[in-house]
Amino acid sequence: xxVAVYCASSAEIDPLYxxxxxxxxxxxxxxxxxxxxxxxxxxLMGALNDAxxxxxxxxxxxxxxxxxxxxxVHARLTETIITETIHERKAAMVRSADAVIAxxxxxxxxxxxxxxxxxxxxxxxxxxxxxxxxxxxxxxxxSFLEKMISEKFMKEACRELWQVAAGPEAAVELIRTIxxxxxxxxxxx
Numbered sequence: 001x002x003v004a005v006y007c008a009s010s011a012e013i014d015p016l017y018x019x020x021x022x023x024x025x026x027x028x029x030x031x032x033x034x035x036x037x038x039x040x041x042x043x044l045m046g047a048l049n050d051a052x053x054x055x056x057x058x059x060x061x062x063x064x065x066x067x068x069x070x071x072x073v074h075a076r077l078t079e080t081i082i083t084e085t086i087h088e089r090k091a092a093m094v095r096s097a098d099a100v101i102a103x104x105x106x107x108x109x110x111x112x113x114x115x116x117x118x119x120x121x122x123x124x125x126x127x128x129x130x131x132x133x134x135x136x137x138x139x140x141x142x143s144f145l146e147k148m149i150s151e152k153f154m155k156e157a158c159r160e161l162w163q164v165a166a167g168p169e170a171a172v173e174l175i176r177t178i179x180x181x182x183x184x185x186x187x188x189x
Contacts, residue, residue: 002034002060003175004093006112007103009043009072017104020134021047024103024168029057031172034078036093039063041074044103049074062092090115099128099175101165104137113141120161128178129162130171138164 005028007021021044028035035052037045039061052059053076061077064086073080083089090112094100102113119125131138142164148154163178165171 001032001098001175002036002096003028004036004097004100005048005103006100006105006109006116007037007044007048008105008109009038009040009045010106011043011046013043013104014135016135017044017137018047020132020168021045021103022051024048024101024132024171025051025057026055027168027172028052029055031176032057033172033175034058034060036060036062036097038089038093039067039073039077039080041072044105046074048103049077053078062089064089094119094125097127099130099178100125101130101132101171101175102138103132104134110141117161121158128175130174131162131164132168132171133164133166 005024008017025035025048029052035048035057037048037059040046049059049061058078060079060081061074062081062083063073064083067073068082081092083092094116100116102109113131116125116129120129131142133139133142149156149158163174165174
């Protein structure tokens with residue numbers, strides 16, 4: 001099993017988020033799940049990568065050349081794939097992923113999460129998308145998604161496009177129990 005994980009590269013965040021990334025990395029490794037991410041060495045991504053590797057797991061990092069040139073790449077990943085563009089990176093991250101987990105992150109993580117939910121809605125990605133809501137980090141986003149539904153910008157069935165987990169253990173349990181090949185949500189404007 002391979003799981004794409006979106007997360008922050010910022011190192012200046014609360015340690016509780018680092019603890020969640022470390023726990024998720026350990027659980028992925030212990031469950032034989034390959035972690036796919038953006039190949040970063042810093043922030044939650046670096047902590048996640050270190051934890052997976054320290055627990056004997058595999059990390060497939062996918063990173064565009066300009067980020068390699070900037071020195072952002074983690075040096076010890078199991079496999080590093082270099083793309084030309086960020087768009088190619090994002091597509092490659094989910095191409096073989098059996099699920100996606102979003103740890104807390106910044107605008108890049110939010111953009112990736114919004115895109116994969118959109119892909120689920122369009123039927124381009126039919127596997128689980130898990131929002132890891134550590135410390136209720138994603139509560140404003142979840143409220144906004146509910147507003148989109150209540151105001152009819154999204155259909156009620158769109159709630160099935162994502163699952164929410166309060167902690168790493170729950171996220172790993174969801175990727176183990178939600179079937180792949182999920183149905184497509186109804187078309188939306």
